[in-house]
Amino acid sequence: MTESPAARHASTQADFAANLASxxxxxxxAEAKAGRAAGSVRLLPVTKTxxxxxxxxxxxAGVHWLGExxxxxxxxxxxxxxxxxxxxxxxxxxxxxxxxxxxxRFADEFQALDNLRQAQALERRLxxxxxxxxxxIQVNTSSEESKFGLEPGQAPEFLRQLQGFERLQVKGxxxxxxxxxxxxxxxxxxxxxxxxxxxxxxxxxxxxxELSMGMSGDxxxxxxxxxxxxxxGQGLFGARALPDSHxxxxxxx
Ligand SMILES: *Cc1c(COP(=O)(O)O)cnc(C)c1O
Numbered sequence: 001m002t003e004s005p006a007a008r009h010a011s012t013q014a015d016f017a018a019n020l021a022s023x024x025x026x027x028x029x030a031e032a033k034a035g036r037a038a039g040s041v042r043l044l045p046v047t048k049t050x051x052x053x054x055x056x057x058x059x060x061a062g063v064h065w066l067g068e069x070x071x072x073x074x075x076x077x078x079x080x081x082x083x084x085x086x087x088x089x090x091x092x093x094x095x096x097x098x099x100x101x102x103x104x105r106f107a108d109e110f111q112a113l114d115n116l117r118q119a120q121a122l123e124r125r126l127x128x129x130x131x132x133x134x135x136x137i138q139v140n141t142s143s144e145e146s147k148f149g150l151e152p153g154q155a156p157e158f159l160r161q162l163q164g165f166e167r168l169q170v171k172g173x174x175x176x177x178x179x180x181x182x183x184x185x186x187x188x189x190x191x192x193x194x195x196x197x198x199x200x201x202x203x204x205x206x207x208x209x210e211l212s213m214g215m216s217g218d219x220x221x222x223x224x225x226x227x228x229x230x231x232x233g234q235g236l237f238g239a240r241a242l243p244d245s246h247x248x249x250x251x252x253x
């Protein structure tokens with residue numbers, strides 16, 4: 001991604017409504033510019049580090065999907081906001097197998113699936129909860145060792161292995177682009193994800209159409225390249241106090 005332009009710190013419902021309207025307008029403009037249908041890109045608000053009480057204002061302003069990087073934080077918010085049954089939770093960060101039980105309880109979507117043990121743990125826990133989960137396979141498109149996700153070449157075999165998992169509904173692919181001010185490097189990551197989807201389509205193993213790519217700093221570029229889900233945090237909620245290295249191991253920025 002390129003530099004993350006954070007919105008001003010939003011602290012009232014009106015601030016949140018304004019930030020939301022502004023991001024939605026930029027998404028609509030990017031869709032139009034790319035010749036894509038209006039509404040073809042879903043905005044996933046990324047709410048990590050935003051406390052539950054502040055989130056209530058954002059929810060009142062129209063947010064109902066919460067994207068969270070860490071399971072523990074997401075789980076705590078789902079408890080604190082349990083009186084709002086319309087909320088949906090997307091876990092977008094690395095999952096340790098021993099936390100699969102939490103995801104199985106409350107998450108509607110998991111975007112960082114990248115190994116078989118994780119899939120097995122989720123399947124077993126989802127059976128216990130009698131739930132299903134929409135999942136995205138995370139692909140490492142930046143060749144950075146510090147990033148989670150499968151190598152692009154491993155995705156077809158992984159998708160085949162997932163066929164036996166009845167509780168996991170594979171929706172598509174997710175990636176984090178390289179952290180670089182050079183647009184062409186960022187664009188290359190997005191193109192790689194599109195190419196992986198193309199390869200998976202040839203396998204005819206169900207629909208893996210969704211592409212979750214693009215964040216506050218690069219979502220317009222991602223939409224130009226075909227994103228169907230963009231994950232926007234700081235552009236909606238303002239700058240985070242915690243450094244990104246807290247969420248992305250190895251990231252020094
Ligand atoms: C935090 C995060 C985002 C959003 O980043 P912003 O710069 O706040 O838009 C997107 N994807 C993942 C996996 C994240 O952890």
